[in-house]
Amino acid sequence: MISASFKRNELVLKELDLLREDANVYKLIGPVLVKQDLAEANANVRKRIEYISAELKRLDATVQDLEEKQNSKRDTILKLQQRIQSVQAGKGKA
Incomplete structure (x- = not known):
């Protein structure tokens, strides 16, 4: 959506x-067309683009951080599963 x-806006x-x-x-503005200065309209659109760009960068950083956390948790789960399997294999031999 962003x-x-x-x-x-581009x-x-x-x-x-x-x-x-x-x-x-x-x-x-709502149901009304209001006359606006070209320079003002240009500045407003540029500000919106700047704001949206900053939001996209922020969201990309958040997604990257969450992906890193997800990968870390996945690694932890895999290690725990391997430990469980080795413990269960040890009990089966005894």
């Missing part, structure tokens, strides 16, 4: 960059 929003920025300085730009 990625789609990022792409939409497309909006590209469209704004194509406009002349005297072009009319409108922002949808």
